Amino acid sequence: MVTFLIVCPLVFLAGFVDSIAGGGGLISLPAYIMTGMPAHIAIGTNKLSSAMGTMISTLQFARSGYMRLKLSCLSIVAALIGSFFGARLALHISDFYFRIILAVILPLTAIYLMLNKQSLSAVSLKIEKIVGKQLLYSVLIALASGIYDGFYGPGTGTFLLLALTGLAKLPINLAAGTTKVINLTTNLTALTVFLFSGKVMILLGLTAGVFSILGNFIGAWYFKRGGAKIARPIIIIVLVIFLVKLIYDFVG
Template sequence: MLQYLIVCPLLFLAGFIDAIGGGGGLISIPAYIISGVPVHNAIATNKLSSCMGTGLTTWQYWVNGYIRPKLALLCVAAALVGSPVGAEIALRIDADVFKLLMLVILPVTAFYVLKKKDIGKNEEELSFKKTAVISVAAALIVGMYDGFYGPGTGTFLMLLLTGAAKLDIYTAAGTTKAINLTTNIGSMMIYLLNGKVIFLLGLAAGVFNMAGNFLGARFFRDKGSDIVRPIIMVVLVIFFIKILIEMVG
């Protein structure tokens, strides 16, 4: 019961944050671990609850017209190619080297977000070809990052799609969710086949995650970039603190 009391409220918060700016895993995975779930089971069970929440948000964004099918499919394919490449790189490079790099990247990203007060409000609109090329490249790079390390994947993808591909905040969010859902389902299937998922806890937490995602998507629909910017800053700060703790620990 104590596990449920710890995990479920935090999964609600993770879902709310993830629906708006990505990075929900920075809250949900530690929630499982703090409650006493072993690391591998925590990651696996989190995939189940995250798939439930992300699936609901993806459906909401689809209904609201935030997902361009052709663009989303291209990005999903690129992310699925990048993820195993990143996993292969992870086997060859010490993770501490990457963490040191992230301690530089995260403050730079935070500075960009602070300076960029109109995220996703682009006056310049690129042709579909240019948008697709840049979006696919962003999805490939972030997919590699997801396979290599993972936390904050949705946040980084949102920033790249709005900043480099010049997508509006809503299309960027829809594309990001389509990618997140696909990669989460792929990972979850592997964990299910290996018997690592704790079903009752994952399903209960998934319901709370869906509720958080639902409210987060509603806030995003009404507030747009006004709510995205502070949420992304929160994610970046949590991520930075997480890496510092890992490095010191």
Template sequence: MEPGIVSYLIVCPLVFLASFVDAIAGGGGLISLPAYLLAGVPIHNAIATNKLSSAAGTVISTARYCKNRYADVPLAVPSFLVALLGSFMGANLALITSDKVLKLMLIAVLPVVAFYVLKNKSMESKLKRQLTKRQKYAIVITASFVIGTYDGFYGPGTGTFLLLVYTGLAGMDIRTASGNTKIVNLASNLAALGAFFFSGKIVVTLGLAAAVFSIAGHYIGSGMVIKNGTRIVRPIVVTVLVLLFIKIVSGFFV
């Protein structure tokens, strides 16, 4: 398809907003994916094109976190690799499978996750004992594979879920968790992008234009996390979870 000027006017500003949110707490797909649909892009093309713009922006926020040393690189490397594998599998599965079962699972899980975030005001780990290095690696790598697979298959909320697991279960501080989340999210975006590219579903011109706005949003959003930490992350995480829950529930009545 060849998008008209109206498509660009709808998609680009909303992708900027989505990327700003995504750089801080994940969940930008809640805004960007509907933006493509609102612009008249068919669903499979929208999912594929959204990965193009999202991947471009995620490169920027990932680089900024790493530059400021807000990432555990030795832990991020195996996480990156398993997320690549999981997302590629999920993306290929998305092309042939209904996502209704996964949506039902999320409807059950999201209220629990939101309650945890509201109760844990600092967004830091409440673990009573120090994890061993092996335990920490097991939790992070398993989560990276499972959530990476989800990102390739469906996507919205991926960064939020990673952030919550890294802080709540693996005991990472918020800034390091944000950096590692971006590294893993980049892997899942690139793998899914590759799968969708070979399927021929990407609207390249629209995706490249949106990528410019995605880069700007990720740059500004990641800067706010570096400066403000948990003060900016927590309220946006809660907002993302609420929007994701509403989006999934409403999807059953459309």
């Protein structure tokens, strides 16, 4: 019960932040780890709740026409391959060393996202015809992000948005829709790997997933009313709490 009381509100907060600016995993993953569960189980269970929230937002983007069939299909295949190998790699690292890796990567990821204000203030652009070079870059980006998301996860959505607009030169609306497709694919693929390895607390993940969906809906409503600035301080506060907890555990 204590685990549910810690995880569910923070996963709701993660969904809220993710729908506003991305980076919700910087809150949800620490939420699971702060309960004391092994890192692999925390990542696996986080994949379940995150996939539920991402599925809802992906459907919303699809209805808005922000996806292209060929681009999405090629990106899905690349993301699936990358995520599978990333998740398999994660399972071969011991829990102790994985916690050390998270203690280093989490704050670095957060700092990077905080400094890249462009990712939180993108404007809509007209969706144009996609050329071969854009497809190639998008597939390579999907493969790389798949490996990263399968292994670790937090910040993937924002990294994808930056790469698809900056490297693949996709219009922001199409980049956002493609990001959701890739993110959903990597979440589901990694989740499958962790499930078959017995690294997912299903009841907790499903319950937290409901909170993730609710957070996404409310965050989208709040974003329309100009509430994007609140995302940064929320992420910082949660990460500070998480790092203090990690340091305490290592010292103890």
